Amino acid sequence: MDRDTRATILATVGFLGIGVLYAFLAAYFSVPVLRVGNYKTLWIIGTTLETLIAHFIPLVAVGMILATSLWVEGETLQYSTRDALHQIRKLFFFSLGVACLFGILQEGVLPWATQMKQSALRKTQIANELRDKAFAAERTKEYSNARFYLEYYLTLFPKDDQVRPLLDRVREKEREQQMQPSIKPQEPTSILKFKELTFQDLQEKATQYYQEQDFVAAEYFALMALKMKPNHPEMLRLLASAQNTLSRIRLTPDQEARRSLFQAKQQGYEYLKQGDSISAYYHFQELSKRYPKDSEIAKYLQLSYEEVKKKAFFQDEVSLVTGEPLASDIFFKNSFREGLQEFLYFSKIIATGPSTYYVLDIEGIGIDSSGKVSYRFKAPVGKFVDSTLLMHCLNRKDPNLSSKPTYFQGDPPTEPSTILPIKLKPQDLVSLARLIHSPTETPFATAISLLDIFPIASIEPMPVIHSLLMRLQGPFTCLNVSLLVLILGRMLRSRYYTRPPLITYLLIPFLPVLFTIPISLYQYELSILVSILIDKVGLGFVTAGLALVGIQGIILLAILFYGVQSFTRETA
Amino acid sequence: MNIGNTVWRFLFSTFFFFLVLNILAVPILISQAPQGGTWYFSSRLITLWDVFFITSIIVSFLRVHLLLYRNPKPFLGQLVLFFVGSVLVYALLLAFPHLRLPQISSRGETHRITSVNTIFYASKKFIWVGNSKEGVQGPILVYTPRQKDPIKIYPEGVFDPEQNTLHILQTGENISLHDRISKLRPFVLSTLWLNLQHFTQRIIPQHPLDLRAILFIGTFVCMLTSLFSLLHLTRWLLFNTLVALAVPFLIQASIAFLDELGRIPSLEYLPAILHGGTAILFFGLQLFLRPSTKR
Numbered sequence: 001m002d003r004d005t006r007a008t009i010l011a012t013v014g015f016l017g018i019g020v021l022y023a024f025l026a027a028y029f030s031v032p033v034l035r036v037g038n039y040k041t042l043w044i045i046g047t048t049l050e051t052l053i054a055h056f057i058p059l060v061a062v063g064m065i066l067a068t069s070l071w072v073e074g075e076t077l078q079y080s081t082r083d084a085l086h087q088i089r090k091l092f093f094f095s096l097g098v099a100c101l102f103g104i105l106q107e108g109v110l111p112w113a114t115q116m117k118q119s120a121l122r123k124t125q126i127a128n129e130l131r132d133k134a135f136a137a138e139r140t141k142e143y144s145n146a147r148f149y150l151e152y153y154l155t156l157f158p159k160d161d162q163v164r165p166l167l168d169r170v171r172e173k174e175r176e177q178q179m180q181p182s183i184k185p186q187e188p189t190s191i192l193k194f195k196e197l198t199f200q201d202l203q204e205k206a207t208q209y210y211q212e213q214d215f216v217a218a219e220y221f222a223l224m225a226l227k228m229k230p231n232h233p234e235m236l237r238l239l240a241s242a243q244n245t246l247s248r249i250r251l252t253p254d255q256e257a258r259r260s261l262f263q264a265k266q267q268g269y270e271y272l273k274q275g276d277s278i279s280a281y282y283h284f285q286e287l288s289k290r291y292p293k294d295s296e297i298a299k300y301l302q303l304s305y306e307e308v309k310k311k312a313f314f315q316d317e318v319s320l321v322t323g324e325p326l327a328s329d330i331f332f333k334n335s336f337r338e339g340l341q342e343f344l345y346f347s348k349i350i351a352t353g354p355s356t357y358y359v360l361d362i363e364g365i366g367i368d369s370s371g372k373v374s375y376r377f378k379a380p381v382g383k384f385v386d387s388t389l390l391m392h393c394l395n396r397k398d399p400n401l402s403s404k405p406t407y408f409q410g411d412p413p414t415e416p417s418t419i420l421p422i423k424l425k426p427q428d429l430v431s432l433a434r435l436i437h438s439p440t441e442t443p444f445a446t447a448i449s450l451l452d453i454f455p456i457a458s459i460e461p462m463p464v465i466h467s468l469l470m471r472l473q474g475p476f477t478c479l480n481v482s483l484l485v486l487i488l489g490r491m492l493r494s495r496y497y498t499r500p501p502l503i504t505y506l507l508i509p510f511l512p513v514l515f516t517i518p519i520s521l522y523q524y525e526l527s528i529l530v531s532i533l534i535d536k537v538g539l540g541f542v543t544a545g546l547a548l549v550g551i552q553g554i555i556l557l558a559i560l561f562y563g564v565q566s567f568t569r570e571t572a
Numbered sequence: 573m574n575i576g577n578t579v580w581r582f583l584f585s586t587f588f589f590f591l592v593l594n595i596l597a598v599p600i601l602i603s604q605a606p607q608g609g610t611w612y613f614s615s616r617l618i619t620l621w622d623v624f625f626i627t628s629i630i631v632s633f634l635r636v637h638l639l640l641y642r643n644p645k646p647f648l649g650q651l652v653l654f655f656v657g658s659v660l661v662y663a664l665l666l667a668f669p670h671l672r673l674p675q676i677s678s679r680g681e682t683h684r685i686t687s688v689n690t691i692f693y694a695s696k697k698f699i700w701v702g703n704s705k706e707g708v709q710g711p712i713l714v715y716t717p718r719q720k721d722p723i724k725i726y727p728e729g730v731f732d733p734e735q736n737t738l739h740i741l742q743t744g745e746n747i748s749l750h751d752r753i754s755k756l757r758p759f760v761l762s763t764l765w766l767n768l769q770h771f772t773q774r775i776i777p778q779h780p781l782d783l784r785a786i787l788f789i790g791t792f793v794c795m796l797t798s799l800f801s802l803l804h805l806t807r808w809l810l811f812n813t814l815v816a817l818a819v820p821f822l823i824q825a826s827i828a829f830l831d832e833l834g835r836i837p838s839l840e841y842l843p844a845i846l847h848g849g850t851a852i853l854f855f856g857l858q859l860f861l862r863p864s865t866k867r
Contacts, residue, residue, distance in 0.1 A: 065810065066810075069808065069809070069810040070808065070810075329717050331691055331698035331715050331717075332691065333691060333700070343691075343700065343713060343715070345698070345715055345717070345722070345723075347717070363715075363722065363723060365713070365723055365725070367702075367711060367713065367725065371702060371710060371711030371725075371727055373725055376723065436693065457691075458689065458690050458691055458700075459690060459691045459692075460687045460690045460691065460692040460693075460752075462687070462692075462752075462753050463692075463693065463752070463753050463754065466753050466754050467754075470754075470756075488810075489810065491809075492809040492810035492813055493808075493809060493810070494807060494808040494809070494810070495807035495808070495809070496806075496807050496808065500806055500807065500808040500811065501806060504806055504808055504811045507811050507814065507815075511814075514814065514818075516760075517758075517760050517761065517764075520758045520760075520761065521596075521758050521761055523756070523758075524756055524757065524758040524761070525596055525599060525600075527754050527756045528599040528600055528602070528603040528754075529599050530754075531603055531753045531754055532599060532602050532603065534753070535753055536602065
């Protein structure tokens with residue numbers, strides 16, 4: 001490496017260092033505003049890199065032009081054509097190296113830095129939320145919830161050693177809590193595995209309880225048996241007799257309580273049979289509070305809960321994450337059936353796990369073929385389950401506090417109105433929203449592969465194609481600008497034997513700003529050109545990319561020609 | 573370098589930079605009105621020629637000064653450049669306002685948004701436009717996030733290709749589609765452009781023998797000629813060039829600023845005062861700053 005190249009590299013690296021310092025300070029002083037908490041280091045690194053890469057070309061240009069005009073050995077530019085070509089070749093390969101470095105930074109580091117910044121924001125907010133909830137659940141002895149929050153926390157922050165002992169303690173307490181009911185003797189009236197009982201079993205039990213003069217249990221089992229064989233004479237007779245006896249005798253408080261319990265269980269079972277799992281869930285939940293040791297109630301509560309999960313979800317699931325959403329503001333066309341077009345807007349998409357997605361503030365509108373609004377609805381929250389969006393959000397304690405979509409115009413297009421089929425997967429919607437609102441966060445190759453989603457969502461892909469093409473041309477711009485400033489620097493070099501007067505160095509702080517003006521104009525012109533190519537001319541991504549590279553190539557040739565001409569002029 | 577060669581290079585540079593500015597302007601005009609016709613672009617481009625010309629004159633003076641940099645006796649060349657430049661600026665600024673293409677609007681033609689039946693994002697709104705019939709677009713669905721009534725549906729709208737807006741017939745609202753594809757805007761450039769435009773408007777001659785315009789243009793070109801002295805301010809040519817380039821734009825920014833401020837004595841002759849004063853200062857400097865051929 002010769003002295004000139006070394007001086008140029010040193011000056012360029014020096015200016016990049018100043019850029020890093022500026023970007024770091026700018027990020028550091030933004031931290032309190034952004035409240036990134038524990039992950040501020042991550043956020044500062046991400047933001048610093050993002051700012052540095054955004055200003056890379058002007059910084060490099062200033063470093064190069066200063067080096068070549070001030071420090072590079074300044075023999076006059078009285079070259080022969082051959083020597084001029086040799087000089088230009090040297091400058092070209094140097095610029096090419098810088099352009100490659102920019103390409104690596106733009107595509108290798110920038111998406112990573114942006115993700116790092118966004119992730120720091122999201123993680124900090126989620127971490128605080130989860131820890132608060134875990135401590136609160138532990139205090140109220142809801143160990144199973146506390147364990148869930150802590151396990152989820154550790155999936156996000158596996159290296160947090162302070163939380164592991166807490167999780168172990170909570171697991172131990174949860175185990176103790178679960179063991180307590182099983183130690184006690186089983187209730188004599190337990191009808192565990194009741195669902196598996198045959199008619200014969202039920203008949204035997206009804207007869208047995210009748211003979212034992214336990215008319216409450218006898219009535220209950222007779223009713224169960226009659227559900228299987230409604231006209232069975234013996235059971236009809238036994239039921240009538242048991243009910244007759246019960247109506248005549250004054251039940252003891254214990255018998256009365258058991259009778260109520262059986263009737264209540266039967267009611268819950270009826271809900272389940274009718275497919276009203278939500279009512280069954282609330283019913284069994286209420287029973288479980290009154291009879292916490294009744295394993296049958298616990299079993300049917302679990303069964304109804306499993307059914308509920310297929311059509312609704314719970315508010316506390318959503319309140320788990322209130323921090324930074326994965327994506328915001330996505331509006332897309334969901335379906336097209338029989339002249340009806342449905343549009344959906346999701347304000348935020350959040351996740352509580354790798355495959356559990358929720359949506360906040362949903363709005364939908366259906367438009368018929370004549371352009372009239374067919375229906376409109378709003379829902380505060382929804383949960384993705386398979387390819388549907390569940391919009392019935394239940395409050396565990398009070399059914400009245402549950403939320404459902406509100407149709408304020410027209411009728412729901414499908415029943416039930418709380419379940420909406422969605423064309424796109426939540427992961428795709430998150431990618432789509434990020435690509436629309438923060439395209440640099442997505443790596444180039446991933447972004448290209450995601451372009452196929454746009455037609456499915458009926459969203460115009462042009463802004464994303466534009467952003468990708470601008471990223472594609474970034475290194476070419478860097479190459480052209482670098483080469484031009486190297487040539488200009490040689491032409492406008494200093495004639496001082498040593499160093500220019502100190503006063504001239506006052507110019508240096510203004511140089512990055514001055515260079516940003518023409519460079520931003522260059523990028524603006526290219527941006528417009530890309531818009532014209534893809535929108536007005538209608539070229540696809542590949543063709544427009546080739547055209548753009550071709551134009552940059554022509555500019556490069558012009559710069560090379562200008563360089564050779566300038567370097568040889570003084571010999572004339 | 574002889575005088576003829578200098579004048580030739582000056583004229584060529586002026587033409588070259590003028591051409592470059594026109595080329596740079598075409599994509600911007602197209603982006604402002606993507607479906608406007610060639611005639612429409614041409615007529616708009618011509619209206620910008622006076623500002624382009626002033627910019628190209630500034631840059632070409634600097635270019636010629638750089639070529640004359642080593643000339644130990646530049647005064648004659650400067651004098652010739654002053655006369656040629658003054659005549660050229662006066663003549664062209666007088667002629668440009670009369671160069672206008674007949675107004676043939678493309679509004680009469682049928683235009684439609686290219687992205688029919690797809691959702692696009694412009695003016696902070698999600699917009700979906702249904703199929704169009706003979707230039708009338710409809711239905712139009714507009715979703716504005718975080719508004720009280722975010723969803724609006726309009727039966728009909730018209731796309732204005734020249735303004736690049738969607739005109740809602742029901743309400744008369746115009747939705748700008750300029751940022752539909754890219755939001756990128758050039759840094760500082762709009763301020764520079766406004767200053768140049770303001771300055772150009774002030775010096776344009778109103779009639780063939782406008783004495784005030786002659787004074788303004790004369791002092792302006794004189795100031796540009798005097799920039800030669802700044803190239804010898806130090807022996808670091810990059811520094812000198814950037815200072816020389818900054819001076820005309822700074823003066824124009826000052827004129828725009830002071831005009832806006834409005835409480836300056838002799839405001840009417842402000843461009844002449846600023847340019848003339850600067851020219852006297854720089855010509856004075858030239859007596860002391862001699863060109864050097866030594867390294």
